[in-house]
Amino acid sequence: MSKVEGTCEPQHGWWQKPMLHFEEEQGAHRKVTWLELFYDLVFVVAIAQIAHQFAGRLDWHGAGEFVMLLVPVWWIWIGGTIYNERFESRGVENRVFFFLQMLGVGGIALFAHHGTGENAVGFALSYIFARGLITFLFLRGGFHNPVFRPVSTRYATGFILSLILWTISIWVPAPGKFFLWYGGMALELAAPWTTLKQQANLPRFSTSKMPERYGLFTIIVLGEGIVGAISGVASHHHPSFDTILQGALALLLSFLLWWTYFDFVARRVPRPKTLNIILWSYAHLPLVLCIVAVGAASLNLVAGEPHATMEPSTRMLFAASVAGMLCATAFLETRLAPAPNEPTHPLVSPLLKVAAGGIVLAFGLVGWPGSAVGFLVCVLAAALVNPAYAAWVWFRKPEAHDAGHYVG
Structure with a gap:
């Protein structure tokens, strides 16, 4: 199958469909938006909370907790960034979805202290909310762009299986809870590797943005x-x-x-x-x-x-x-x-x-x-x-x- 070709046609409605970006094929320059910079601010808070907790317990046990809390934060950022790279729009819906992601990351920042202890349930629920939204966005992108559907289906399979494990973890005491977290993260991190062949047919990622x-x-x-x-x-x-x-x-x-x-x-x-x-x-x-x-x-x-x-x-x-x-x-x-x-x-x-x-x-x-x-x-x-x-x-x-x- 050959690489899909096309153009990113401008939309003018206030609520827009996600459309694949083809600017890289056209040699067009894309730049980071003010919305993306604002979105990053909530990650500043979440990372600071996790780092501060690690500084208070700088030993190997603290390092394990640090990794367990920071990897999900990084993965949410990756998901939001890759989705926006593929389907960024100028509609109101783009801002709404960004804000909803920020709510999830804000919850993670709120529950990061003792995120593997008394606040583990709040941390898990915040992660489920943020990643569930990102999973929905990729499925929405596949629905409106048939060429992306094989990728979104593979993404969603790994992401949904992970979210099931994270949801079950809410009722499982430690340390079993954390094995479910590890398993869920492994499924999510593995999902993009199953799309190598399908992504080769998509527009290239922006080398400018x-x-x-x-x-x-x-x-x-x-x-x-x-x-x-x-x-x-x-x-x-x-x-x-x-x-x-x-x-x-x-x-x-x-x-x-x-x-x-x-x-x-x-x-x-x-x-x-x-x-x-x-x-x-x-x-x-x-x-x-x-x-x-x-x-x-x-x-x-x-x-x-x-x-x-x-x-x-x-x-x-x-x-x-x-x-x-x-x-x-x-x-x-x-x-x-x-x-x-x-x-x-x-x-x-x-x-x-x-x-x-x-x-x-x-x-x-x-x-x-x-x-x-x-x-x-x-x-x-x-x-x-x-x-x-x-x-x-x-x-x-x-x-x-x-x-x-x-x-x-």
Whole structure:
């Protein structure tokens, strides 16, 4: 079956049908809308609540709860984003559906504290509401666009089975409740993989809008590192110079992580094959988890005494989060289309990130240096490698300037 061709005809009614977008086939530019930016704000709150809870219990049990709560939030954002990429309209219905999704995410933010304990039912109900709405939207898209129907049917099968498990979990006590959550998330995350053949017949995803959407969400989660650094200093009634220095170092780490993602990933588009788009999209999950974890660990670290010996679990989680972010960025870099006059080396650049991540992980494993300030300095030295490489290749290759590769 050949790829469907067509145009996105403008609609003028106040309540519009979802119609597939063909702008990428026509070479048209799409940009992120104000509505999408507003939609992202409710995720800021939900992520902040989950990160704050993790910072208060920075151990392996807390890490498990953190992942269990944050993955559903990320998946709701992915669902809303992909639907809007396919079927965005200018009608009132688009705003209504966005707002209803925000209500669900707002509920998740409300119940995130103790979301695996006394608020687990509220968390589950909020998730069911948000994902149930997104499932309905995809079915609605398939109803009005027969070419999309094979995809929407496969989506809905996995999503509805997941929602059944989440609904059953309301009456199941822990830990059985969480096995149902895990099973439901596995079904949902697997559903897009069953549509590879069918999606190959659909219009391509926007190379102008999609990378920008993911980049904006990455900005949101990077903000947790800034919040963590500043809130950690503010938690001291009379912060010492060393505490302020520690906060500044944690803030610098967030800056270096921003530099690494946006110089190496966000400025380029993923290769257009459906399989690659899914790999690129899913690779943002460990990236997001690790960046938010760095923010939570920064809060925990800076709120403590600068020269106190770090708890082994805190040190290891901090190191693993930074290393994970660097390795996820390395993988994402391998999913990108080659750019004209690309200044970075296709093999050296990802390997530098993996190497830097390995060094950071080694610091966490050996427990040296023991103090928080010393540990941060060593992590920063490793994290600085990739921004330094980015600046070096940029300024030694003037032809890259004309292509606008440098995001700063």
